[in-house]
Amino acid sequence: xxxxxxxxxxxxxxxxxxxEMIAEAAILEGFYAQSIPLFGAERRGAPVSASAxxxxxxxxxxxxxxxxxxxxxxxxxxxxxxxxxxxxAEGAILVVNHKQEPQLKxxxxxxxDATGIAVGNGLVSAGWAILSTVIFGAVSKVTxxxxxxxxxxxxxxxxxxxxxxRNRRAAESGYDGVKIC
Amino acid sequence: MIATGNHAVAYGVxxxxxxxxxxYPITPQTQIIEKLSEFxxxxxxxxxxxxxxxxxxxxxxxxxxxxxGARAFTxxxxxxxxxxxxxxxWAGLGSFPVVMAVVTRALAPPWSIWxxxxxxxxxxxxxxxxxxxxxxxxxYDASIQAFRIAEDRRVRQPVMFGLDAFSLSHTSERxxxxxxxxxxxxxxxPEGDWKVIDVQEPTTYGNMASPERMMEIRxxxxxxxxxxxxxxxxxxxxxxxxxxxxxxxxxxxxxxSGAEVMLVVVGASSGDAKDAADALxxxxxxxxxxxxxxxxxxxxxxxxxxxxxxxxxxxxxxxxSFGLGGIIGQEVASATGAGPFNYxxxxxxxxxxxxxxxxxxxxxxxxxxxxxxxxxxWWGIKGSQEPSR
Numbered sequence: 427x428x429x430x431x432x433x434x435x436x437x438x439x440x441x442x443x444x445x446e447m448i449a450e451a452a453i454l455e456g457f458y459a460q461s462i463p464l465f466g467a468e469r470r471g472a473p474v475s476a477s478a479x480x481x482x483x484x485x486x487x488x489x490x491x492x493x494x495x496x497x498x499x500x501x502x503x504x505x506x507x508x509x510x511x512x513x514x515a516e517g518a519i520l521v522v523n524h525k526q527e528p529q530l531k532x533x534x535x536x537x538x539d540a541t542g543i544a545v546g547n548g549l550v551s552a553g554w555a556i557l558s559t560v561i562f563g564a565v566s567k568v569t570x571x572x573x574x575x576x577x578x579x580x581x582x583x584x585x586x587x588x589x590x591x592r593n594r595r596a597a598e599s600g601y602d603g604v605k606i607c
Numbered sequence: 608m609i610a611t612g613n614h615a616v617a618y619g620v621x622x623x624x625x626x627x628x629x630x631y632p633i634t635p636q637t638q639i640i641e642k643l644s645e646f647x648x649x650x651x652x653x654x655x656x657x658x659x660x661x662x663x664x665x666x667x668x669x670x671x672x673x674x675x676g677a678r679a680f681t682x683x684x685x686x687x688x689x690x691x692x693x694x695x696x697w698a699g700l701g702s703f704p705v706v707m708a709v710v711t712r713a714l715a716p717p718w719s720i721w722x723x724x725x726x727x728x729x730x731x732x733x734x735x736x737x738x739x740x741x742x743x744x745x746x747y748d749a750s751i752q753a754f755r756i757a758e759d760r761r762v763r764q765p766v767m768f769g770l771d772a773f774s775l776s777h778t779s780e781r782x783x784x785x786x787x788x789x790x791x792x793x794x795x796x797p798e799g800d801w802k803v804i805d806v807q808e809p810t811t812y813g814n815m816a817s818p819e820r821m822m823e824i825r826x827x828x829x830x831x832x833x834x835x836x837x838x839x840x841x842x843x844x845x846x847x848x849x850x851x852x853x854x855x856x857x858x859x860x861x862x863x864s865g866a867e868v869m870l871v872v873v874g875a876s877s878g879d880a881k882d883a884a885d886a887l888x889x890x891x892x893x894x895x896x897x898x899x900x901x902x903x904x905x906x907x908x909x910x911x912x913x914x915x916x917x918x919x920x921x922x923x924x925x926x927x928s929f930g931l932g933g934i935i936g937q938e939v940a941s942a943t944g945a946g947p948f949n950y951x952x953x954x955x956x957x958x959x960x961x962x963x964x965x966x967x968x969x970x971x972x973x974x975x976x977x978x979x980x981x982x983x984x985w986w987g988i989k990g991s992q993e994p995s996r
């Protein structure tokens with residue numbers, strides 16, 4: 427198995443953290459994994475992306491993910507950006523943060539109201555919904571190789587107390603709520 | 608566990624029990640010193656953290672600490688390394704066993720925070736041992752080995768190790784640590800027997816060397832760098848035993864046996880080159896990878912041996928010496944007596960993928976078969992620029 431994942435979001439939504447947690451969870455599941463931020467100057471609100479790789483054998487390459495099988499799209503407006511579809515093969519799964527199913531020919535869509543879940547759990551900073559744990563949960567489910575307990579374990583290792591509780595609930599809602607259309 | 612390359616370095620420096628850390632922040636290195644200061648603040652590491660006002664002062668402080676017999680560490684990148692340069696030479700030519708992590712980053716202008724190797728290679732004549740890491744795990748492993756090599760009585764020279772901006776510094780990968788006991792056995796507590804400054808017995812240092820003395824001083828530094836090749840190999844093989852992970856010494860040869868085309872690479876992209884070699888071999892192209900882990904001392908003999916009989920040699924340089932060519936390409940040419948095809952690629956953080964390396968290998972074979980003259984090729988350059996000769 428060699429799985430490549432790319433997340434597209436906006437600066438401040440927690441894409442880098444989400445990609446890191448996906449890789450961490452995959453390692454806990456016994457795989458080799460890697461997370462790669464596409465780094466620029468950090469600007470809140472600007473389109474950003476982060477990637478992850480999961481493999482049964484050691485991952486040697488360090489180049490950017492170019493042909494992901496799973497793409498997370500954390501803002502439906504990003505679906506209008508061609509970068510989101512760069513190298514994405516037909517049959518890839520797009521995990522889209524939206525209330526309604528977007529019409530995307532050739533791709534499988536997994537729908538999730540990530541913003542609603544984040545806001546519902548009080549995961550808001552400076553007016554921005556923080557989507558890292560919701561997307562982490564949803565994408566982990568879609569990979570088919572990361573269990574929910576592992577997702578919660580990663581969250582427990584990163585946060586404590588009430589903040590951990592809110593992130594656990596968000597990740598769990600993401601994991602259980604993502605719906606492959 | 609999982610960690611970024613930067614944090615891996617911090618874990619390594621902690622395991623190595625560095626005693627003095629003097630540093631100034633710069634992207635993409637800052638996480639290294641942040642993590643170290645966190646270790647010290649939490650009491651997990653016993654070291655003095657000196658917040659200095661510049662990289663020049665950071666290295667000056669490391670030299671001072673080292674002169675008093677302490678195990679000293681700093682980290683920097685790009686502009687910071689250049690600003691430090693005067694003191695980098697001072698540490699190398701003065702034989703202070705300081706260790707430094709360099710997160711390799713393009714030099715400005717124009718501003719760039721992304722990956723390139725020209726910064727670390729600009730310091731290659733400073734009397735330092737220069738190592739380049741391929742993975743997050745290697746960054747950790749190298750940070751422990753670096754102190755042992757630097758402090759070895761046969762060497763007593765500073766060591767810098769490079770990790771590629773972002774593709775290693777900020778990429779998270781699986782990381783296995785060694786136990787503190789194993790680390791202590793591999794790298795005993797500093798005896799500080801390289802100490803030259805003793806406040807109880809004041810003497811002066813930094814005096815002038817007349818033309819009657821200078822040549823011999825330089826010669827002795829040359830001898831120690833030469834001697835370090837064996838020490839680097841020893842440290843790698845001993846660390847392989849301690850960690851259970853096979854360590855590369857001066858070079859790493861990957862599928863080099865019977866190779867018709869050899870990719871000569873450095874740093875984080877080496878893994879992409881190996882994946883490319885696998886793909887090419889599957890298609891019947893006999894490709895191999897020669898990774899230079901150590902740039903100083905330059906492993907000329909190993910390179911000569913590995914490249915012998917190869918139809919096409921493609922040296923991939925993520926750096927450039929204006930008016931000459933790729934730095935590694937030129938050094939390989941001088942080691943082998945034959946110019947390679949010198950690919951200038953991945954400049955300023957441009958992505959360098961498995962497909963690029965496969966393309967480079969095929970291009971080199973084509974040029975060799977067509978009997979084209981050796982020279983530099985700017986790989987993937989946009990616009991109307993013709994490949995330069």
